Structure formats: C-alpha cells, structure tokens
Amino acid sequence: MELNKTNSNTVDQCRFCWMCRHICPIGNATGQERNTARARALSLSLVKRGAAKLEGDIVDNLYECALCRGCSNDCATGFDPTAFTKEARLSAALEGNMPSYVAKLIENINSTGNIYGEKQVSSVLLDEIRDLDPSAKTLFFIGKDGAYRTPETASEAVKLLKKAGVSFKVHKYEPNSGYDIDFLIGAAKETKDVMQKCADEIKAQNVDTVVCYDPADAKVFLHEYKEYGIELGCKVVTFPAFVLSLIKDGKLSPKKADKEYTVQDSAILARDLDDTDSVRGVLSACGKLKEMLLFGKATMLAGNLIMNEYIPGVMALVAEDRIQNALHVGAVTLVTSSPAEYRLLKDNAKGRIEILSLEEAVAKCL
Amino acid sequence: MTDFLFTMILSELEDAVGRENCSTHEIDKITHSVDYFWLSRMWADRGRRMPEADVVVSPKNAEEVSKVLKIANYYKIPVTTWGGGGGTQGGAIPVAGGILLDTKRMNKIYDFNESSMYIEAGAGTIYKHLEWAANERGYATMHYPSSLTCSTVGGFLAHRGIGVVSTKYGKIDDMTLQMEIVLPNGDIIYTSPAPKHAAGPDLNQIFIGSEGTLGVITKAQMRIYDQPEDRRFRGFLFKNMHDAFAASKELLQKFKPSVMRLYNEAETASLIKKIVGVEKPGAFMNIAYEGVKEIVDVEEKILLETFARYNAEDLGSEYGEKWWKEKITFFYPGHMMDLPQMFGTMDTIAPYDKIEKIYWAMKEAIETNFPMARFIAHFSHWYEWGCMIYDRFIVDDVPQDPAEALRLHNAIWSLGVRTAIANGGVVNDHHGVGIKLGRLMKEQYGPAMQVFEGLKKSLDPNGIMNPFKLGL
Numbered sequence: 001m002e003l004n005k006t007n008s009n010t011v012d013q014c015r016f017c018w019m020c021r022h023i024c025p026i027g028n029a030t031g032q033e034r035n036t037a038r039a040r041a042l043s044l045s046l047v048k049r050g051a052a053k054l055e056g057d058i059v060d061n062l063y064e065c066a067l068c069r070g071c072s073n074d075c076a077t078g079f080d081p082t083a084f085t086k087e088a089r090l091s092a093a094l095e096g097n098m099p100s101y102v103a104k105l106i107e108n109i110n111s112t113g114n115i116y117g118e119k120q121v122s123s124v125l126l127d128e129i130r131d132l133d134p135s136a137k138t139l140f141f142i143g144k145d146g147a148y149r150t151p152e153t154a155s156e157a158v159k160l161l162k163k164a165g166v167s168f169k170v171h172k173y174e175p176n177s178g179y180d181i182d183f184l185i186g187a188a189k190e191t192k193d194v195m196q197k198c199a200d201e202i203k204a205q206n207v208d209t210v211v212c213y214d215p216a217d218a219k220v221f222l223h224e225y226k227e228y229g230i231e232l233g234c235k236v237v238t239f240p241a242f243v244l245s246l247i248k249d250g251k252l253s254p255k256k257a258d259k260e261y262t263v264q265d266s267a268i269l270a271r272d273l274d275d276t277d278s279v280r281g282v283l284s285a286c287g288k289l290k291e292m293l294l295f296g297k298a299t300m301l302a303g304n305l306i307m308n309e310y311i312p313g314v315m316a317l318v319a320e321d322r323i324q325n326a327l328h329v330g331a332v333t334l335v336t337s338s339p340a341e342y343r344l345l346k347d348n349a350k351g352r353i354e355i356l357s358l359e360e361a362v363a364k365c366l
Numbered sequence: 367m368t369d370f371l372f373t374m375i376l377s378e379l380e381d382a383v384g385r386e387n388c389s390t391h392e393i394d395k396i397t398h399s400v401d402y403f404w405l406s407r408m409w410a411d412r413g414r415r416m417p418e419a420d421v422v423v424s425p426k427n428a429e430e431v432s433k434v435l436k437i438a439n440y441y442k443i444p445v446t447t448w449g450g451g452g453g454t455q456g457g458a459i460p461v462a463g464g465i466l467l468d469t470k471r472m473n474k475i476y477d478f479n480e481s482s483m484y485i486e487a488g489a490g491t492i493y494k495h496l497e498w499a500a501n502e503r504g505y506a507t508m509h510y511p512s513s514l515t516c517s518t519v520g521g522f523l524a525h526r527g528i529g530v531v532s533t534k535y536g537k538i539d540d541m542t543l544q545m546e547i548v549l550p551n552g553d554i555i556y557t558s559p560a561p562k563h564a565a566g567p568d569l570n571q572i573f574i575g576s577e578g579t580l581g582v583i584t585k586a587q588m589r590i591y592d593q594p595e596d597r598r599f600r601g602f603l604f605k606n607m608h609d610a611f612a613a614s615k616e617l618l619q620k621f622k623p624s625v626m627r628l629y630n631e632a633e634t635a636s637l638i639k640k641i642v643g644v645e646k647p648g649a650f651m652n653i654a655y656e657g658v659k660e661i662v663d664v665e666e667k668i669l670l671e672t673f674a675r676y677n678a679e680d681l682g683s684e685y686g687e688k689w690w691k692e693k694i695t696f697f698y699p700g701h702m703m704d705l706p707q708m709f710g711t712m713d714t715i716a717p718y719d720k721i722e723k724i725y726w727a728m729k730e731a732i733e734t735n736f737p738m739a740r741f742i743a744h745f746s747h748w749y750e751w752g753c754m755i756y757d758r759f760i761v762d763d764v765p766q767d768p769a770e771a772l773r774l775h776n777a778i779w780s781l782g783v784r785t786a787i788a789n790g791g792v793v794n795d796h797h798g799v800g801i802k803l804g805r806l807m808k809e810q811y812g813p814a815m816q817v818f819e820g821l822k823k824s825l826d827p828n829g830i831m832n833p834f835k836l837g838l
Contacts, residue, residue, distance in 0.1 A: 013699040016400070016407050018452050018516030022494040031424060031470035031490060032394075033451060039397040042410065046396060048415030057391040077700040293498055328502055 001054045001091045003060050007084035011048065014041035014081050020071035023294075025301040026064055029317035034061050037071045037081035044088055054088065055097045062089050063099060064311065066318075067183060067269040068301040090186040102184050109194065114144040115180045115306060122151035128158045129170040138168040139207040139234075143214030144176060145305050145339040153342060153357035157213055157239065160359045163366065164249040164251040168211070174202045177217040182224055183306055190248050192228050195220065199230050208236045211242045214339050215268040223272060238269065240278035240337045240358055253366035260285035261361060262331035264322060264345065265299035266338035279337050279358060286365040293325045300325070302336065303344030319344040326353055335361050372420070375441055379423055379465070382433035387424040387471065394422040398448055398466045403456035403802060404710060405772055411705050412768040416459060419446065419466035426471050427488070428546055428554045428584040435582070435830075436467055436552035442828050445550075447578035449490065449521025452513040454711065455800025457525060457577045462833045469520050475499055478573070483825055484543050484587045489520030496588065505590040508535040508624075512697040525798030526575040530693055533748045534624040534656070535591060537796065539574045546585035547573055550826040554584075572821065577798055578832040580825050586803045594656035597624070598666060599686025602678040603648040604628075608722065610649050611745075611753075613676035615718050616739065618750045620672070621665050625654035626748045627689075630725075633742040641696055642689050644681070652686045708761040708775055712782040713795040717752035720790035721745075725755050731785040732759050736778050747795065754795040757782070799836045807837030 004010065006195075018038050021027060027035035034040075040061060046052040065085045072080035075278040092098055098106075108117035125147060140161060146154035161168055178195035185191060202210060210232070212218035221236045237245075246252040261283040263276075270276045280289055294300045302322040308315040323345065326334045334349075336342050337358040346355045380388045383656035399416040399815035406416050420443075425431045438445045444464030451458050460466045478499065479486065485507075487496055497507045509522065510529040517527070523545070528537045532725040535541070544559045573580060606612040610628050617623070629638050634650040644650050655665045670680065695701055702768045703709040716724050725743060732741045736759070743757035759778055765771045783793055783806050793803050793810045808815050814838070822829075822838045 013704075016704075017699050018402075018450060018513070018599065019694070019698055020515070022492045022515040028492075028495075031468070031473060033397045033422075033468055033470065034391075034393050035446065038395075039393070041394055042400060043396050046410060046413070046415070049411075050393070051410075051413045051415055052396065057393045058396075075696040076695045079699065109654045293502065314599070328499075346412065 001044070001088065002094070003044075003048070003084060003087050003091065007087050008048065010079045010081065010084050011041045011044045012076070013079050014038060014043070015045040019076070020074045020081075023070045023074045023298075023300065024319050025070065025321065026066060026314065027066060028300070029321050030314055035064055040065065041081060042083055044084065054092050054095060058101055059092045059097050062092065062101060063307070064314070066301050066304045066307060069271045070267065070300060073271050073297060086186040089184065090188055093185045093188065098185070105184060105306070105309060105365065106181060106190070109176060109181055113176050114148055115309060116144070116148050120149045121147050125151040125155045125158070128155040131174065132169045133167055134169055134215065136167040136169040137207050138166065138209045138211060139202065139205050140168045140170045141177070141210050141212050141217055142170060142174060143217045143339065144180065145216070145343070146213045147174065149305055149343045150339040150357070153339065153360060154213060156363055157359040160243070160252070160363060162276060164246045166246070166251070171201070171205065177220050178224070179216040179220045180306055182220055188226065191231070195225055195228060195230050199232050203233050207234055209237060211237050211239055211288065212292070213239045215266045215273060215337065216340070219268045219272045238273060238275060238278065238360065240269070240282060244278045244281040245361060247282060252366070254286045254362050256285060257287050257365065260290045260331070261287055261333050261335050262287065262290050262292050262326050262329070263295060264302050264326070264334050264336040264338075264341055265295055266336065266341060267299055267301045269337065270297045270299045279335070282362060283335060286361055290329060290331055292329045293332055294327060303311065303340040305340040305343060308344065315344055316348050319348040323349055323353060333361070375437065375443070378437050379421060379434060382437060382615050383423050383425045383430045388425070389422045390420070395419055395794060398422055398468065399453065399459065400456060401451045401456060401458045402454045403459065403800065404454070404708065405705035405802070406456060406459055407705060408708070408771055408775075409768055412766070414768055417461045417463060419460040422466045424471045428548050429589040431467065431548040431582050431584055432552040432554055434465065434467060435548055435550055438830050439551060439828055442830060444833050445830050446832050447520070447524070447582050449524065450492065450513070450516045453521065453525060453798060453800060454526070455794075455798045455802040456833070457798055457800030458834050459801065461801055462491060464830075468581065469518060469582070469584075469731070469766055476585065478503065479587075480500055482543075482599070483591070484589050486585065486587045487519055488585055489518060489523070489583045491519045493517055493519060493522060500590045504593060507541075507588060507594050508540060508591045509538060509588075510693075512694055514694070519586050519588060523574050523583050523586060524577050526796060528747055528796035530627075530746070531624040531654070533626050539571060541589040542570055542574065543587035543589065545570055545573060545583055545587070547581045547583050549581045550828070550831050575798065577690045577800065577836045579836050579838045580831065587806045596659040596662045597654060597656035599625075599660060599683045599690060600653050600669060601644070601681035601683070601685035602651045602653070602673055603644070603646055603681055604651060604676065604678050605648055607649050607698060607725070610651055611678040611718060611722060613673050613678060614651075614748060614753070617669060617672045618748060620668050621655070623655045623665070623669070625651045625652060625690075626746065627652045628745040630743045632740070633744050636742060637696065641692050641701065642685050644685055646815070648679070650685070652689050654686060654690065703758075703760055706764055707769065708764045709758060710779060711756060711758045711797065712779065712786065713754055713756045713797060714746075714783070714786040714791035714793070715752065715754040715795040716789075716791045721755065724786055724789045724791045725757065726758055727789045728755070728782055728785045731781055732778065736761070739778060740762060779803070780806070801834055804835060804837035
C-alpha cells in the first residue's frame with residue numbers, strides 16, 4: 001500500500017482515536033464500529049505493518065466513507081482521515097483490488113460519461129436549455145447528479161436564471177467534471193484525464209464564468225484541478241453565491257414572507273468551499289431561518305448519490321437522520337443546494353417535511 | 367468447532383438479529399479487537415493481531431439481545447459486549463473469541479421526560495448524542511468525560527464512568543434511574559422504578575460497573591439537569607499539594623463546585639503549561655462553580671475567602687475558562703501521551719486522611735522501582751470525605767519486543783495499584799477493571815470477592831459473559 005508521509009502519519013494518529021465518531025453520518029446511521037475514521041485507520045495501520053491485506057472487506061470499508069470531512073472538521077489537532085481514505089482507495093485500485101461495484105461505476109463513466117450509465121438527459125431539462133444564447137460568457141454547469149438524478153430542480157434553476165435575465169448557456173453534452181471518479185479512485189491518471197478533457201471543453205466554450213449548480217463540481221474545479229495542475233481559464237462561482245448576487249443586484253426580487261426555512265448545509269459548500277452564508281443570504285430574502293442541529297461548517301451529510309449506487313440502504317438511513325434532526329427542531333421546510341442531498345432527502349421524507357432545492361424556494365417567492 | 371457447526375450457529379444468530387447485522391468480516395473483527403487499552407494498542411502497533419471475535423452481532427433491542435444470549439448459552443460461546451470501544455482497561459476486547467455484541471444499534475431515545483428530568487435511551491446511544499438531545503430542549507446531561515463523543519450510555523454504565531463536573535452532579539451511577547438488562551439466560555429484567563428505595567439492595571448498583579460479566583444493559587434512564595444560569599471559573603496556584611487538600615476539604619463542607627482539578631507540580635509544569643499556559647511553579651487548581659446566579663455570587667465569596675486562608679494565589683478566571691474550552695483537546699492525538707511511549711492512568715480514590723499518603727507512596731514506588739518512568743498526577747473528582755488521584759506513569763523508552771513491553775507494563779501497574787491498595791486506596795476510580803486489573807480484584811476485596819463470584823456463578827453458570835474480565 002502506497003501512502004504519502006502525511007497520510008501515513010495520519011493513519012497512525014487516528015488508529016486509536018474515536019473523538020470524531022459522533023459526527024460521522026455513516027457511523028451514526030449504521031451503528032457499525034467499522035464506520036469510523038478510527039476503524040479505517042486501524043485496519044490500514046495493520047496493512048502498513050503487514051498484519052492485514054488491502055483487499056476484500058477492508059477495501060469495501062474505505063468505500064463506506066462519504067469523504068464529507070465531518071471528522072477532519074471536528075478534529076482538534078487538524079488530522080484529515082478522508083485524505084488517507086482517498087489515497088488508500090487509489091492504492092487498492094493500483095494493486096488490482098478495486099471492488100467490482102466501483103469498477104462498474106468507472107466503466108459507466110468511460111462508456112457514458114456518468115457513473116449512472118445514463119445515455120439520455122431528461123427531456124424536461126433538455127427542453128429548458130434548448131434556446132440559450134451560444135455566445136453567452138457565462139456557462140451554467142449542471143453536473144451529473146443534476147442532469148440525471150434531479151433534472152426537475154436543475155430545470156427550475158435554469159428557469160430562475162432566465163427570469164433574472166442572465167445571459168448564459170448550458171453545454172448540451174456537458175463533460176464530466178471528474179468529481180465522481182476522483183471520489184472513487186482519487187488522483188489516478190484516469191481521473192486527471194477526465195478532468196483535463198472537461199477543462200478543455202470548458203475552455204472551448206470561450207466563457208469567463210462557470211456557475212456550478214452542484215457544489216461537488218465547484219469543489220473539483222477549485223481544488224483538485226489546481227492540485228493536479230489543470231487550468232480551467234475562467235472564474236468559478238457556486239449557484240447559491242450566484243443567486244445571492246442576482247438578489248443583491250436587484251435582478252431577482254423574492255417577496256419576503258413569514259415562511260421558515262431550515263438549511264441542510266452541503267458538506268462540500270460548508271467545509272471545502274467555506275460558504276455557508278450564500279444559502280442563508282438567499283433564504284433570508286425569502287423568509288425566516290430556523291437552524292437545526294449541526295448546521296454551517298459542522299453540518300452532517302444527508303446523502304451521497306455515488307454511494308447510493310452501491311449502499312442505497314445506508315444512504316436512506318443517512319437521509320433519515322437529517323430528516324429527524326430537522327423534525328426535532330420543528331422544521332417544516334428543509335432546503336438544500338446539493339442535488340444529491342435533495343434527491344435522497346426528497347425520496348425519504350415521505351411527506352413528513354417539505355424538501356426544497358434552493359431554486360424551488362426562491363421560485364415560490366417570486 | 368467444525369465449519370458445519372459454526373455455520374449452523376451463525377445462521378441462528380442471523381435469524382436473531384438479521385443477516386446484515388451479523389458479520390464475520392475481517393474488518394469488523396479487526397475493528398473490535400483493539401480498544402483504548404495501551405496493551406492492545408501496543409500489540410497492534412507491533413504488527414500483531416489482537417484476539418478477535420468469531421462473529422460480530424449488532425442487535426437492535428433487548429429482545430434481540432435475549433435471543434443472542436440464549437443461543438450463546440446453549441452452545442456455551444463467550445459473549446463480549448462492546449459499546450464505543452473507548453475503554454482503557456481492555457474490558458471490551460473479545461479475548462476468548464466467540465460473539466462480540468456491539469450495542470450501537472440500540473441508540474433510540476425512547477422518552478424525554480421533563481416531568482421527572484430524565485431521558486430514557488438505548489444503551490448504544492453515544493453520550494454526546496444524548497447531550498445534544500438534552501441541549502435541544504435547554505437541558506444538559508452534566509456527564510462530560512473526555513470520551514463524551516466516543517462512548518455510549520451502556521459503556522459508561524458498564525465501567526462506572528465519571529465526568530469533569532462530577533463534584534457537583536455526581537458519577538454515572540448517581541445519574542441513573544431505571545435500567546433494562548438482559549441476563550445471561552436471556553431474561554429481560556428491569557431495576558427498581560426509582561433509584562432510591564428500601565426494597566432490598568440496589569439492583570442498579572449491582573449491574574453498574576459489572577463490565578458485561580453479569581448481563582447486557584440495553585436501556586437506561588439518565589438524569590438531565592437545568593443548564594446553569596451562571597458558570598464561573600477561577601484558577602489558583604498553591605505552594606504545595608498539602609495546602610490544596612486542606613483548602614479543598616474545607617471548601618467542600620460549605621458548597622460543591624462543579625469542577626475541581628488539582629495538578630501536582632510535575633503535571634502543572636508539563637500538560638498545564640502546554641495547554642493552559644500556566645508558567646509558574648506550584649500546584650495549579652482549577653475550580654468552576656455554577657447554578658443560580660445569586661447562589662454563585664455567594665459561592666465565589668466563600669471560595670476566595672477559603673483559599674486565601676491557605677495562601678493560594680488567585681490567577682483569575684482566564685486559565686479556567688481556557689481549560690474548559692480545551693478540556694477535551696488534551697485527549698486528541700498530538701496533545702496526549704501516545705505510542706511509542708508507554709503510559710497508564712492508575713486512578714484511585716480514598717478518604718482525605720489517606721489520599722496524600724497514597725499519592726506519595728505511589729510516586730515513590732514507581733519512581734524508585736522504575737526509574738525510567740515519569741510520574742504525574744492530578745486530583746479531579748472530589749467529595750466531602752475524600753477525592754481521587756488521577757496518577758499517570760509515562761515511559762519513553764519501551765522494549766520493542768511486545769512480550770517484554772507487556773511484562774514491563776504489567777509490572778508497573780501491579781506495583782502502583784498494590785501500593786494504592788496497601789495504603790487505603792481502591793483498585794480503580796472510574797476507568798473500571800477489565801482484563802488489565804482483574805488479577806488485583808481478589809487482593810482488593812479478599813473474602814468479599816465471593817459476593818461477586820456468587821452473583822457471577824448464579825447469573826452466568828456457563829461463564830459465557832465477558833470471560834477473564836473484572837477478575838471473574
């Protein structure tokens with residue numbers, strides 16, 4: 001197993017430490033001891049010492065981590081267990097021990113450009129992006145979760161931008177940002193190739209700004225692309241930040257009502273992109289905020305659609321935990337700007353609480 | 367055991383808890399083989415595998431636990447109960463193999479009872495989650511050990527845990543109303559509906575601290591408290607430990623602070639200097655007092671007057687507030703002793719007339735017989751009649767051979783604890799016994815040990831429950 005010096009040290013530091021257990025969305029949902037940073041570190045420390053092999057269920061356990069960085073955010077010393085988890089996934093893949101369900105998802109990316117193996121974007125979304133200005137300097141990047149798992153909210157977002165009079169375009173055959181393959185195997189050559197291809201296609205669009213509907217895409221554009229030396233050549237803005245700017249500029253004028261909104265902060269927006277204010281800024285223009293347990297930077301993940309492909313039962317439990325957190329504070333409307341979390345919350349709410357995407361919340365107030 | 371019989375038993379366990387909650391995976395076995403016990407950590411650090419369970423089961427409630435224990439009893443298979451695995455005494459390690467019963471799926475909050483000020487929760491609930499639930503309604507559990515985020519309700523009960531505000535609010539055994547317990551034969555029982563009574567001996571106190579040797583705690587009613595209107599801190603520097611003991615004993619006859627932590631000169635000069643920033647020589651003491659503001663005003667006056675009589679230097683509130691903020695930081699990697707060092711906390715408790723003698727005797731015994739060991743201590747849980755010593759040894763140069771390291775570790779522990787017992791102390795204050803100190807239980811209790819042995823024999827005649835722990 002190949003781990004860099006920092007990750008190897010983190011493995012040894014985390015292997016006997018449970019301090020972040022309470023914050024892990026997966027461990028909280030499953031109640032399984034293996035779903036802790038400590039368990040992954042302990043197993044990898046034994047691999048390092050030749051007392052276990054990086055194969056079988058030890059590798060499976062690496063894929064039970066959502067890489068949401070709840071643990072690293074909580075660590076008083078500043079260790080990041082997700083970094084060694086990600087590198088160990090790559091190491092397992094390089095050693096030929098990638099789980100078959102992961103190989104299948106990567107095969108889907110290679111053959112269809114998305115992990116879901118979907119060949120056709122929903123007509124609801126296609127109709128909405130048909131007549132956009134091809135010379136626009138702003139590219140609205142929908143991402144794979146939005147395109148294939150929440151096309152109804154993605155098209156609502158497109159409508160919102162149109163209503164605000166934004167000159168923008170959407171790539172009909174949008175490339176894969178590389179977020180999903182990076183999640184699965186980290187800094188592999190294949191990941192960098194996918195990212196480079198995406199960067200080249202965005203550059204060919206001749207735009208000055210990319211607005212990312214999915215925080216996951218913004219994350220890789222802003223972090224991993226830089227880390228891997230891939231130039232995008234334009235400004236990257238998240239959708240919540242862009243919508244807030246439209247409200248501030250008077251291009252969108254939601255009517256403020258008495259309605260209460262509770263934010264399910266996207267872990268990526270909160271911890272990787274350090275933005276928990278934009279969503280709140282937008283919702284404050286629509287109504288009142290009511291916070292629930294673990295909000296802002298301390299947010300707890302409500303689900304991950306990549307993991308939903310191989311452990312759907314666990315993802316349902318993860319979403320349920322967040323629904324319960326919201327219900328405990330008497331929340332009636334839960335708003336998220338993550339397509340993945342929207343899909344999983346919506347599918348599991350079963351009428352107990354209203355689930356809205358950010359654009360749906362704004363659209364209701366226009 | 368043959369493959370055939372093992373698979374037969376496995377299918378019965380799967381029938382009891384669901385196939386998905388019954389694992390023979392290597393990852394689950396590894397994960398449940400190492401707890402916070404230094405020897406298990408050292409063993410793994412040296413690239414050795416600790417004893418592992420044959421199967422890990424995660425029941426959802428008492429009924430499922432009952433089914434598991436009936437199966438285990440029939441086939442005479444050891445059962446080791448695991449909460450958070452954060453114990454320091456090896457109590458949760460499945461040293462005899464068999465079934466590892468992980469309680470964390472029993473994490474339901476059944477009742478939030480504001481009328482009687484308790485929460486009824488499954489034993490597998492992470493205590494921090496219980497605290498969150500209490501905080502959401504404006505209350506607090508007031509059980510704040512360093513393992514708050516790691517450990518479960520059942521885990522704290524199993525080893526008689528304690529938190530940093532214990533002087534005012536008590537230990538875990540003071541915070542428990544009723545418990546649900548599954549006996550080794552599978553019977554589900556309930557302790558008395560109220561914790562104070564004259565209906566015979568206290569069943570709660572028989573099972574609290576029994577470390578999974580007499581049954582499995584599956585549910586408990588834990589007290590909640592009003593959030594204090596005011597919580598204030600005051601740091602003091604005593605010239606010596608003797609003055610600090612005298613001042614503290616006098617203070618406790620007048621009121622109960624929530625936090626009382628006295629650090630010996632060595633710990634003041636090391637950990638306290640590093641984390642809290644106290645640079646001066648002496649014995650640092652941190653006091654917190656809390657509750658209704660008017661009462662806190664009076665308590666502050668009494669505190670300052672009492673400690674002034676013992677020439678304690680008043681360091682103001684800054685150090686105490688910093689300590690409160692950082693109280694858990696001490697235990698994160700990078701702040702705490704860690705491998706390759708060897709270390710151990712030989713916490714003991716005694717009345718005031720013996721506590722100083724125990725401290726000096728343990729310090730001398732360790733430093734004389736093991737000159738390679740450093741000895742540091744603090745005193746952090748106080749009563750009107752006495753207090754506990756949280757004394758630690760640290761060895762920097764540890765034998766690489768794991769068997770030799772084990773021998774040195776056990777020799778230091780045996781000497782330290784025997785010295786405590788010989789001078790009027792107890793085997794342990796709040797970490798429990800586990801496999802680490804089981805051998806010393808008979809030395810502590812003498813013929814009184816037959817009470818525990820009788821309970822064990824009667825409730826667990828096949829000896830399946832957590833073998834080799836608690837000296838049973």
